[in-house]
Amino acid sequence: MKKLLLLLVAVIGLSSCNKDSQEPRPVVPEGEGQPISVSFTGEVEDDSPRALEGTVNGSPAGKLLSFRGKGDVYGWVYVVDKDGEFAKGYKKLKVSEDGRSLSYEGTVPTTRSGGGTIDNATAKVSIYIGLDASGVFTNKGFKSIENVGHASGSSLGDDFAILKSENNALTYVSRSISGKYHEYKASNGKLSFSMAGSLILIRFRNEFQSPSHKVLWRKISGVLIKVADGAPLTRDPAIIDQMRVMNLHIDKIKIAVKDGNTQLTGTNEPSSGFIDNSTRYPNGYFFNLAKTVSIPTNTNRGVNSPFDNRESVIAFYTPISKRVDGRAGELAAFSFRLQNEAHYKEERFEDGLFSMASHRSVTFRSELEEGRVHRALLNITYQHVEGGGKN
Incomplete structure (x- = not known):
C-alpha cells in the first residue's frame, strides 16, 4: 500500500x-x-x-x-x-x-x-x-483520543x-x-x-466487511475458486490494545548545554511502559494502551480526509524528531495488535489456507519535521495463512 x-x-x-x-x-x-x-x-x-x-x-x-x-x-x-x-x-x-x-x-x-x-x-x-x-521528561506513550471532531472528545x-x-x-x-x-x-x-519534537496522529481503516461469511474455497491450477458460503457472520469492531514503534525516540529526555547553547538530548533510558522488542526489530518497542481503540468494520478513510464526527485516533509524541538510528535505509514505523484477533480468523479454505486479520505498518522514510503534527494511516486487512485452519 x-x-x-x-x-x-x-x-x-x-x-x-x-x-x-x-x-x-x-x-x-x-x-x-x-x-x-x-x-x-x-x-x-x-x-x-x-x-x-x-x-x-x-x-x-x-x-x-x-x-x-x-x-x-x-x-x-x-x-x-x-x-x-x-x-x-x-x-x-x-x-x-x-x-x-x-x-x-x-x-x-x-x-x-x-x-x-x-x-x-x-x-x-x-x-x-x-x-x-x-x-527529566518521560515519554507518556501511545494515547487513545476518542471522539475527535466532537465537543466531548478527550x-x-x-x-x-x-x-x-x-x-x-x-x-x-x-x-x-x-x-x-x-x-x-x-x-x-x-x-x-x-x-x-513531533506529534503523530494515527488513524485506522478496517477493510473487513460486516456481515461476512465463512467461505469454502478450492485451489484449482494454483487459483482459488470459491465453492460455497457458510452462515452470515456479524463481525465486531476491531479492538486495538497494543501499539508498536520502531526507531523513534521514546527514551527519557534531559536538557544539555553544548557550545554555549541548550538543547534536548536523549538519555538512552526507555520511558516507563515501553516493552523492549529489539530482539526482533532494532530500536523496537511495544506499548499496551491504557484504553483500547475500537475500529468498526468497513471503515473507509484516507490519511488526508477530514476527521469523522466521533472518530478515535491514537496519538504518539516523540520529543526529538530525528530518528534514533539515522543511517540510510533505517525506517521509523508503527504497527498494532488486535485484542480480538480470533474474531478476525473466520474465513476458511479447503486446502488448509485461512484468512486472518493482518496489518500494514506505516513507515516514515524521511525525518519527521520539528514542531509539526503528522498523520499516519494503518490498515486492518486480509492475509492468507498456510495451515492452522479448522473446517
Missing part, C-alpha cells in the same frame, strides 16, 4: 484538562551561588490552533494541547553564555487569561562553580515546559509534550538596588514558544 503521511501545522503548549495537576511541585534549592534576575514574556505560535480540525475536549479550533484555563505552569529556566551553564531553576510561569502567552520575572539561582561572572555579550535564556522537577493530558523557547539573547539591565543580583531581560521583547 501507499505510505501515507500529511504534515500539519505546529502544535501549542500543554493540556488544560486538569488545572490542579501541576501543583504542588517540589521546591528546587536556590544553591550557593548569587542569583540573577531574569524577565521575559513569551507567546505561542499564532497558527498553532489549526493543528486539528473540529474540537477536542470542547476546545475551539481543535486544540489537543493548550494553556487555556491555567493560571500558571512550571518550567525550567536556563541561563548560559559562551562558557556554558551559568544559572538554572524550576520556576512558576504566569499564563495569560486566554492561554496565549506566559511570562516570568524573578531570580534564577547561579550554578557556575565559584559563582563566576556571566559574559553579557553571549548571555542567553532557554525555557522548557513539560520536564519534571528533576529536569485531550492529551498534562506534560504529554515539551514546549520550548531556546537560546534567546539576554540584555543586561542593571544591578539591583540591594546589590544582591544583576537584572537581565529578553533582548527581543517577546519570546516564541513551540512544541519540541
Whole structure:
C-alpha cells in the first residue's frame, strides 16, 4: 500500500484538562551561588490552533494541547553564555487569561562553580515546559483520543509534550538596588514558544466487511475458486490494545548545554511502559494502551480526509524528531495488535489456507519535521495463512 503521511501545522503548549495537576511541585534549592534576575514574556505560535480540525475536549479550533484555563505552569529556566551553564531553576510561569502567552520575572539561582561572572555579550535564556522537577521528561506513550471532531472528545493530558523557547539573547539591565543580583531581560521583547519534537496522529481503516461469511474455497491450477458460503457472520469492531514503534525516540529526555547553547538530548533510558522488542526489530518497542481503540468494520478513510464526527485516533509524541538510528535505509514505523484477533480468523479454505486479520505498518522514510503534527494511516486487512485452519 501507499505510505501515507500529511504534515500539519505546529502544535501549542500543554493540556488544560486538569488545572490542579501541576501543583504542588517540589521546591528546587536556590544553591550557593548569587542569583540573577531574569524577565521575559513569551507567546505561542499564532497558527498553532489549526493543528486539528473540529474540537477536542470542547476546545475551539481543535486544540489537543493548550494553556487555556491555567493560571500558571512550571518550567525550567536556563541561563548560559559562551562558557556554558551559568544559572538554572524550576520556576512558576504566569499564563495569560486566554492561554496565549506566559511570562516570568524573578531570580534564577547561579550554578557556575565559584559563582563566576556571566559574559553579557553571549548571555542567553532557554525555557522548557513539560520536564519534571528533576529536569527529566518521560515519554507518556501511545494515547487513545476518542471522539475527535466532537465537543466531548478527550485531550492529551498534562506534560504529554515539551514546549520550548531556546537560546534567546539576554540584555543586561542593571544591578539591583540591594546589590544582591544583576537584572537581565529578553533582548527581543517577546519570546516564541513551540512544541519540541513531533506529534503523530494515527488513524485506522478496517477493510473487513460486516456481515461476512465463512467461505469454502478450492485451489484449482494454483487459483482459488470459491465453492460455497457458510452462515452470515456479524463481525465486531476491531479492538486495538497494543501499539508498536520502531526507531523513534521514546527514551527519557534531559536538557544539555553544548557550545554555549541548550538543547534536548536523549538519555538512552526507555520511558516507563515501553516493552523492549529489539530482539526482533532494532530500536523496537511495544506499548499496551491504557484504553483500547475500537475500529468498526468497513471503515473507509484516507490519511488526508477530514476527521469523522466521533472518530478515535491514537496519538504518539516523540520529543526529538530525528530518528534514533539515522543511517540510510533505517525506517521509523508503527504497527498494532488486535485484542480480538480470533474474531478476525473466520474465513476458511479447503486446502488448509485461512484468512486472518493482518496489518500494514506505516513507515516514515524521511525525518519527521520539528514542531509539526503528522498523520499516519494503518490498515486492518486480509492475509492468507498456510495451515492452522479448522473446517
